Amino acid sequence: xxxxxxxxxxxxxxxxxxxxxxxxxxxxxxxxxxxxxxxxxxxxxxxxxxxxxxxxxxxxxxxxxxxxxxxxxxxxxxxxxxxxxxxxxxxxxxxxxxxxxxxxxxxxxxxxxxxxxxxxxxxxxxxxxxxxxxxxxxxxxxxxxxxxxxxxxxxxxxxxxxxxxxxxxxxxxxxxxxxxxxxxxxxxxxxxxxxxxxxxxxxxxxxxxxxxxxxxxxxxxxxxxxxxxxxxxxxxxxxxxxxxxxxxxxxxxxxxxxxxxx
Numbered sequence: 001x002x003x004x005x006x007x008x009x010x011x012x013x014x015x016x017x018x019x020x021x022x023x024x025x026x027x028x029x030x031x032x033x034x035x036x037x038x039x040x041x042x043x044x045x046x047x048x049x050x051x052x053x054x055x056x057x058x059x060x061x062x063x064x065x066x067x068x069x070x071x072x073x074x075x076x077x078x079x080x081x082x083x084x085x086x087x088x089x090x091x092x093x094x095x096x097x098x099x100x101x102x103x104x105x106x107x108x109x110x111x112x113x114x115x116x117x118x119x120x121x122x123x124x125x126x127x128x129x130x131x132x133x134x135x136x137x138x139x140x141x142x143x144x145x146x147x148x149x150x151x152x153x154x155x156x157x158x159x160x161x162x163x164x165x166x167x168x169x170x171x172x173x174x175x176x177x178x179x180x181x182x183x184x185x186x187x188x189x190x191x192x193x194x195x196x197x198x199x200x201x202x203x204x205x206x207x208x209x210x211x212x213x214x215x216x217x218x219x220x221x222x223x224x225x226x227x228x229x230x231x232x233x234x235x236x237x238x239x240x241x242x243x244x245x246x247x248x249x250x251x252x253x254x255x256x257x258x259x260x261x262x
Contacts, residue, residue, distance in 0.1 A: 006031065194225070
């Protein structure tokens with residue numbers, strides 16, 4: 001039996017949050033970690049610091065906004081191959097997806113469009129982007145029996161994932177148009193690993209910096225680890241680690257982790 005830990009974390013600026021990332025990895029030496037919102041260019045990616053921490057990386061950065069990466073623990077993971085950036089069916093200047101294969105596992109880190117507000121141009125971009133993700137994912141699940149799609153999806157799947165469902169009803173991140181696309185993604189053969197297990201009520205992964213959002217637990221669960229059937233069948237735990245959100249100058253997101261026991 002071998003154990004594999006797969007994780008995702010929107011760090012909201014890797015430059016600012018690098019000390020947090022290194023501190024977290026020391027306590028949580030996950031095998032694969034998808035990062036989102038790097039907010040730095042490739043030449044500024046902290047390759048040396050991560051190498052010293054025992055991690056390799058593939059990454060696609062972007063100045064000021066977006067940017068995604070996959071970190072892999074060198075002692076447990078093979079060298080990544082077939083690295084791809086962005087969605088094959090959606091040419092985009094925004095760096096939102098990076099994928100790589102580790103042995104027989106395809107791992108994808110995604111930063112889904114926020115959408116700003118329902119009805120806006122950015123919301124139309126989000127819907128088109130998600131439709132492209134659905135198109136590409138339908139092929140991925142056929143090509144890769146072991147597939148993990150992780151990241152900041154900017155979708156709270158249902159009312160359990162929202163601190164105040166009434167106030168968020170129909171709003172961006174919680175609209176029917178977004179949730180319908182989420183369900184379509186699962187219908188392709190992916191499983192929300194978090195919902196494989198009984199979870200404490202009001203468990204979230206993102207809290208607004210304003211209005212004491214974290215202190216009052218006014219959050220949403222929008223960071224997810226989705227697993228293909230082969231991986232979901234071997235998943236033994238799926239959690240959200242709130243600890244880094246309590247640190248000084250934290251990301252507004254917390255890491256999500258799924259454990260696979262094969």
